[in-house]
Amino acid sequence: MKRLGDSVLLVIGILAAWQVLFWIAGDIALTSPAATAAHLWKLLGTARFWENAAETARAFGLAVTISIVGGIALGVMLGLNRTSGVVSEPILIALYSLPKVTLYPLVLLCFGLGMSAKVAFGAMHGLIPVTIFTMKAIMQIKPVLWRTAHAMRLNVRQTALTIALPAVLPEVVAGARLGFSLTLLGVLIGEMFASQRGLGFMIMSAMGLGDIATIMAVAVFLSVVAIAANAVLLWIDRAIPR
């Protein structure tokens, strides 16, 4: 209950800070909370908004599936062997901290404009953190667990399902949470440059028109959706027994 009160307090604080910023900066730079909410409500009533949102959701759904399934598979493969884990970790970390926007032209030249480029770009952002988290979790499983599996004569499938997976689940969920946010960012940035559809494109075209109300409304909509999704994943994260 106290946590809920804190959250309400936080939202009120953010809205107040936004309103004050609006008073200082004026309505050329940003719209007030009330005006943004009104504009967003109007946008939510248009078919065009939902077409763009559906396009983004489709690209994001594909990209996040590739990131999480691919990341876990790669992480397990690299983590099961100590040498491959130690060898690949610095490479993965270097790839993770690379500004991937610079590679965007490369993605476009390989995949062409449109859906596949967006999905590839989103997956590029999300795949690596999921891989890193899974790999580190597998590498840090206590040796006694492997010995237990051996003593009980479990086969590979049983070991994976009853020993390895439960042991690494918390880290994998944490990695998936990070992968989820980064994939969303990747897909949106992809849409900003190389798409004729999607919420990222909507922001980019509003930027060209100087339509600050639409930029704010879409950005706030995305933030709320992202925070809600993150809250669900956080809740799952905390609900896992460890």
Next chain:
Amino acid sequence: MNRRVFSREGWIRLGVIAAFVIAFEAFCRAGFIPRTVVLPPSDMAVSLWHILQTGEYNKDILSTLRNVAASAVLSVTFGFALGVILHALPRMRATLEPLLASYYAVPTFMFYPVFIVMFGVGSGAIIAIAVLLSVVAMIASTLTGLDRIPRVLRKTAAIYRMGTAKRAVLIDFPAAAPYLFTGIKLAFAYAFIGVIASEFILSGQGIGYAIAYAYNNFDNRNMYGLMLLVILLATAANTALDTIDRRMQSRMRRQ
């Protein structure tokens, strides 16, 4: 440093990277990947050498480095200060905790256009978005560092009858330093990503802008040269910071 790099794993790592580059080169040279899509790595290196030698992009490179440095310094300073303040106010911290936990879920870049309208196209908006992206990592690291100061050190400070200022300098700061350094490392990485990405989206100069410009003009040679420059810069800086970070962490574990 040398001992670490040339361990068995280090050699294998070097081999893996070399094999990847050679395979890439071979694929390009054999014509499996057309030159209009990707240049062979050797050509990228030649182009980068040319770029650095003629100095035609020096202004952009300097502008990017300046913005990254400014953003990183601002984030580290403000992040540290805010972290210390929040640590001292537990009630405030509890209220802000959900914000810190879900901050990186928000696609911050979507607010870049707002900053452009506010500050105009230029360093102001770029630094603002880069700071927004990196400051929270520093705040979180500062809070973790202050939380993890062993109680025994505080008791030691009490036994020596240290004042708050003296304790902060002699006990708290050194004890939290490894975590603070992790924060600096993250702040730098995020600042780099933030600056390059904002330059790419909309700006008048910088490496990100130069890459976007070259891309729009089908100037593959310069584009891949600059891309290689970004990859090398980011990897070198992050590897150096990461090495120092690991050393500090392992020293802490030995204590």
